[in-house]
Amino acid sequence: MSQMTVWLVAVRDQRDRAAFGALFDYFAPRLKGFIMRSGTSAAQAEEIVQDVMLTVWRKAAMFDPHRAQASAWIYQIARNRQIDIIRKENRPIPDELAQDPGSEPDASQILAFDQEAEQLKTALEMLQPDQKEMIQKAYMGDLTHQEISLQTGLPLGTVKSRIRLGLNRLRKELKGLR
Amino acid sequence: MSAITHHIPDDMMAAYAAGTLPHPFAMVVAAHVSLCADCRATLEAYHTLGGALLEQTEDIEVSKGLKSNLMALLDEPAPPEPVFDAKGIYPGPVMAALKGRSPRWKTLGMGVKQSILSETEGGSVRLLYIPAGQAVPDHSHNGLELTLVLQGSFSDETGRFGVGDVEIGDEDLEHTPIADAGDACICLAATDAPLRFNAFLPRLLQPLFRI
Numbered sequence: 026m027s028q029m030t031v032w033l034v035a036v037r038d039q040r041d042r043a044a045f046g047a048l049f050d051y052f053a054p055r056l057k058g059f060i061m062r063s064g065t066s067a068a069q070a071e072e073i074v075q076d077v078m079l080t081v082w083r084k085a086a087m088f089d090p091h092r093a094q095a096s097a098w099i100y101q102i103a104r105n106r107q108i109d110i111i112r113k114e115n116r117p118i119p120d121e122l123a124q125d126p127g128s129e130p131d132a133s134q135i136l137a138f139d140q141e142a143e144q145l146k147t148a149l150e151m152l153q154p155d156q157k158e159m160i161q162k163a164y165m166g167d168l169t170h171q172e173i174s175l176q177t178g179l180p181l182g183t184v185k186s187r188i189r190l191g192l193n194r195l196r197k198e199l200k201g202l203r
Numbered sequence: 204m205s206a207i208t209h210h211i212p213d214d215m216m217a218a219y220a221a222g223t224l225p226h227p228f229a230m231v232v233a234a235h236v237s238l239c240a241d242c243r244a245t246l247e248a249y250h251t252l253g254g255a256l257l258e259q260t261e262d263i264e265v266s267k268g269l270k271s272n273l274m275a276l277l278d279e280p281a282p283p284e285p286v287f288d289a290k291g292i293y294p295g296p297v298m299a300a301l302k303g304r305s306p307r308w309k310t311l312g313m314g315v316k317q318s319i320l321s322e323t324e325g326g327s328v329r330l331l332y333i334p335a336g337q338a339v340p341d342h343s344h345n346g347l348e349l350t351l352v353l354q355g356s357f358s359d360e361t362g363r364f365g366v367g368d369v370e371i372g373d374e375d376l377e378h379t380p381i382a383d384a385g386d387a388c389i390c391l392a393a394t395d396a397p398l399r400f401n402a403f404l405p406r407l408l409q410p411l412f413r414i
């Protein structure tokens with residue numbers, strides 16, 4: 026398991042404050058950078074960071090390492106909070122999946138999932154800088170879509186198909202967990 | 204439950220995961236994911252990508268007091284938050300839009316009814332109630348329209364849409380959906396206004412419509 030996922034499981038199962046502090050030290054500056062990329066002020070970004078990390082503490086019971094890495098779970102919380110706060114609308118979010126009662130954590134499944142996620146990260150790192158920038162903008166820059174649509178001529182299709190390959194593998198793995 | 208055969212396209216799911224999908228479509232995606240394990244897996248894959256991007260984001264130092272402030276808040280009781288669980292045929296995100304109440308149907312004639320969940324300049328999302336044999340209203344397709352079946356089914360030239368299926372319509376789709384025999388068909392239908400068509404979305408969807 027990734028170190029962050031280990032910390033998050035410790036927060037979930039032991040309400041471990043030291044682990045939560047470690048999660049904060051890793052994610053808070055990244056969240057701040059991530060949120061500010063979509064044009065949010067530093068002060069408001071910090072408010073959102075605090076809100077997101079508090080949600081991580083309070084909702085840790087819902088974290089399932091069979092289905093998500095810590096970064097993906099925290100990403101999704103940040104995205105929801107950012108939309109709720111900045112756009113002042115309630116983002117529609119899917120029903121939570123009911124946990125199987127009494128199901129034991131399966132280390133091999135968690136490991137297999139983690140490996141798929143790591144492969145996806147490697148694929149992301151191997152992209153050309155401008156291709157990666159494109160995906161970052163699509164994911165982070167709510168306010169720069171106009172800009173993206175003006176940047177014609179970028180090989181978005183290539184990027185998408187490469188990402189898709191990684192996602193397809195990931196998706197198969199996720200399906201296998203069901 | 205019969206198998207879902209019409210899903211959320213990958214590109215639209217990516218836009219939802221990135222938070223760039225307009226609210227009416229986001230509601231249909233969230234409702235479909237609530238019903239569909241395949242699309243939930245796809246969404247979680249895109250969240251993984253979002254998480255990977257978050258990990259690789261350039262960090263910006265946070266203010267000195269932020270961590271101690273936060274640690275001091277951990278023992279505070281969480282403020283009560285309304286939780287809207289799925290109820291009957293309506294998934295959680297639809298119940299949230301209904302604020303936990305039953306739909307307030309307004310008749311459109313011929314037994315067809317609607318209940319508007321939200322309506323802004325960016326588009327609208329509503330519930331439609333269509334008795335067996337009646338046409339699904341307003342398929343003029345000024346822009347993009349997503350229709351998710353919650354009860355019953357409808358059919359058109361392109362096929363049959365049962366519970367959980369999503370139909371994607373645009374200007375190019377010429378069809379006449381009719382509610383099938385049996386229970387009245389209840390759908391969640393989202394459209395965007397053509398004037399405020401998000402420039403990003405059509406490009407994301409192009410591969411889809413190049414059929």
Ligand SMILES: [Zn+2]
Pocket residue numbers: 207209210211235239240241242243
């Ligand atoms: Zn689906």
